[in-house]
Amino acid sequence: MAKAIVKEDLPVEESTLDNKDLAILHLLQKNARITVKEISEQVHLSTTPVHERIKRMEASGVIKQYATLLDHNKVKKGLMVICYVSLKEHSKKAGVKFIDAMQALSEVIECYSISGEFDFMLKVMCEDMNAYYNFHVNKLSQIENMGKVQSTFVMGIIKQTHELV
Amino acid sequence: MAKAIVKEDLPVEESTLDNKDLAILHLLQKNARITVKEISEQVHLSTTPVHERIKRMEASGVIKQYATLLDHNKVKKGLMVICYVSLKEHSKKAGVKFIDAMQALSEVIECYSISGEFDFMLKVMCEDMNAYYNFHVNKLSQIENMGKVQSTFVMGIIKQTHELV
DNA sequence: AAATTGTGCAGAATATTATACTGTGTTGGT
DNA sequence: ACCAACACAGTATAATATTCTGCACAATTT
Known part of the structure; x- marks a missing residue:
């Protein structure tokens, strides 16, 4: 008999961040308005995966907000x-x-x-x-x-x- | 005799922020990636003055940084x-x-x-x-x-x- | 008062960018 | 070997930023 599939078997959506993700986050933290093209050049990828990774991290909540910081x-x-x-x-x-x-x-x-x-x-x-x-x-x-x-x-x-x- | 022009006579570049500037900053603080078009609609201006005001506030240092905030x-x-x-x-x-x-x-x-x-x-x-x-x-x-x-x-x-x- | 200057703005034109689409190579499983 | 899933590059299209042109108004000068 096949084993029943229960909630606990489903993957936890643990979207682990690899080095490319971290490199993208590093650049985004410093400048939220950096272009995908600039990022793609610095992390040595084309714009497509960079764009996909950013959207993925926005959806998963890793990226919480793009904020503008003012001079006190x-x-x-x-x-x-x-x-x-x-x-x-x-x-x-x-x-x-x-x-x-x-x-x-x-x-x-x-x-x-x-x-x-x-x-x-x-x-x-x-x-x-x-x-x-x-x-x-x-x-x-x-x-x-x-x-x-x-x-x-x-x-x-x-x-x-x-x-x- | 004409009065000598000294440093103290020059304006202090006190770029005071008016209500439109504050409205723009309000939106930018919440979302650094908001488009100029969206801002212009919400503050009832065309894109030109909104773009100019943002650039001015960037240059004057009122806007310090566009940052990306991550989930702790x-x-x-x-x-x-x-x-x-x-x-x-x-x-x-x-x-x-x-x-x-x-x-x-x-x-x-x-x-x-x-x-x-x-x-x-x-x-x-x-x-x-x-x-x-x-x-x-x-x-x-x-x-x-x-x-x-x-x-x-x-x-x-x-x-x-x-x-x- | 007329002319002049500067400022802030709208609308259009152009350059740049984001986003969607298409196809390819690679990997892991059957 | 075959298939499916995935990550990617390259290209096409849509949206946006940025620049340019000109107008209207207010303040200043003549």
């Missing part, structure tokens, strides 16, 4: 603050409310749930110290259930990349 | 660690050595000089805890002049964007 200072967001936050109450409901508040605050560029003394870490970007004070007093501290808040100021950017491979 | 987990960088570091010695030379070391470590995605107890904050991304342990013991701790190191683990990503305007 030139868009008046020159001050970066790392902000630690703890909540008074840790119910599910209180957590969801805080999460929603984070999505709504444009100054909050990143927010992570973290281990340790505090509950969350925020990366906040604004124009200057005055703007940050305003954010702190009028926005962050106004969120209900807000506990302790601790600010660490970024004095210099040593390294900042998004290249993972 | 799918490229096996699913563990994010916030890492605080203090140096033993704070001479200029010691600082430069540390900075150079940061540039060389591919696991270090971001590194900031910060106010407070520690000297630097690092965002480190690697495959798993095992990889992080290896990074900590064999790479970070091997840097000369390394003082205290404290790791905070990211348990969840609440918000993560790069949109500044």
Whole structure:
């Protein structure tokens, strides 16, 4: 009798990335607007497989987004603050409310749930110290259930990349 | 007698961004590969001024980079660690050595000089805890002049964007 | 007020690129 | 040996970027 085919037998769509894929990703991470022709020359393939590989990686979700990065200072967001936050109450409901508040605050560029003394870490970007004070007093501290808040100021950017491979 | 023209009289090239520019940046931040035609339809201009404005913002440095962002987990960088570091010695030379070391470590995605107890904050991304342990013991701790190191683990990503305007 | 200059724009023309199509060589399995 | 699947090169076509031309308006000069 033939063995029954069950879900577990199907391949997991584990689209493993080979060296060509990684070379393409390397170039794309540095410049999302590089042409397929340029890539194909640098990775020693014709445009066809390069195009196919990119589409495959877009579909599989390896490529998450083509983004445009702006100069912090030139868009008046020159001050970066790392902000630690703890909540008074840790119910599910209180957590969801805080999460929603984070999505709504444009100054909050990143927010992570973290281990340790505090509950969350925020990366906040604004124009200057005055703007940050305003954010702190009028926005962050106004969120209900807000506990302790601790600010660490970024004095210099040593390294900042998004290249993972 | 005519007043002498000195540097201070020349305009500062303050290319201020109007609402159309901001609308274009808004779209580009979300998708660096959006076509000029699509932008022109959404901001109610023809392709010519949209193209000109983009080129202007590229030249002025407002647009810093077109980047491709990858899925952390799918490229096996699913563990994010916030890492605080203090140096033993704070001479200029010691600082430069540390900075150079940061540039060389591919696991270090971001590194900031910060106010407070520690000297630097690092965002480190690697495959798993095992990889992080290896990074900590064999790479970070091997840097000369390394003082205290404290790791905070990211348990969840609440918000993560790069949109500044 | 008339002329001039610069700026921002629309529309068309051209150059470049993305995308789809066709066929070939290679590999692994039967 | 045969077949199927795959990755690829080369070519054709569709879409897009980029350049060019000229117009309308506002500010400045004469």
